[in-house]
Amino acid sequence: MPVHRSGKTLAGAALAALSLLLPLTLSGPANAADDPGARQVPARGSAWMGMGVPAHDGHGARPGGASVQAGQTEGVDVSSHQGNVAWSTLWNSGVRWAYVKATEGTYYKNTYFSQQYNGSYNVGMIRGTYHFATPDTTTGAAQADYFVNNGGGWSKDGRTLPGALDIEWNPYGAACYGKTQSGMVTWIRDFLDRYRARTGRDAVIYTATSWWKQCTGNYAGFGAANPLWVARYATAVGELPAGWPYYTMWQYTSSGPTVGDHNHFNGDLSRVQALANG
Helix, strand or coil, X not given: CXXXXXXXXXXXXHHHHHHHHHHHHHXXXXXXXXXXXXCCCCCCCCCCXXXXXXXXXXXXXXXXXXXXXXXXXXXXXXXXHHCCCCHHHHHHCCCCEEEEEEEECCCEECCCHHHHHHHHHHCCCEEEEEEECCCCCCCHHHHHHHHHHHHHCCCCCCCECCCEEECCCCCCCCCCCCCCHHHHHHHHHHHHHHHHHHHCCCCEEEECHHHHHHHHCCCCCCCCCCCEEEECXXXXXXXXXXXXXXXXXXXXXXXXXXXXXXXEECCCHHHHHHHHHC
């Protein structure tokens, strides 16, 4: 017959019940205000370009009409989420350039990198690679080195775009990775300086205006050297981050055909080639 001992059984049961609830509570983002959807934290390495845009900036209609797309060149960006990409289908639909995720932090390399990077090249596209930044894990310089060492390099062959730094909302925790605005600017500068030292090129900066305002204080010091790739899922690109009078690339949707993430290059194919050649 069970014996009750001074309430310890009840206390133990209460603690056991609490322990079942704790993993559910702690599995959410570090700051719930940074993620209105309060979704589960994804696995490290699984981030992709623009994954935070719909939750923070929304996802409206796509730009349309000949006047909007005149003089622009269609492109896509891909990561391991797309797996083996149908590059011929994209080429036949008018896509002429692509960016492939190479790395994240100093701990992840895209497992589909070869098929995506070489496949886009083989159908005739001008292509480049991007790095998903995690400023809370290692220094900007360390991540630039990891990127260059694992697919983020550049060569003047007319078909290779300069590497892109994907700096946006933290999918694993607080939006600004626990950094002050000045601290974030310093981290970004360290990445860009090391990338230029390693490759001779100024990296592209991919970001969203609202994130840039929140996490860098709308810093204006990179616009003179680093091309802007802005994220805005709407019919118009809207306000740009400070320091950039125009965008070079615009990620305008995450729900395109064949591959979700589609982009406009702000110029015809000759301008894409010019960026590749430096």
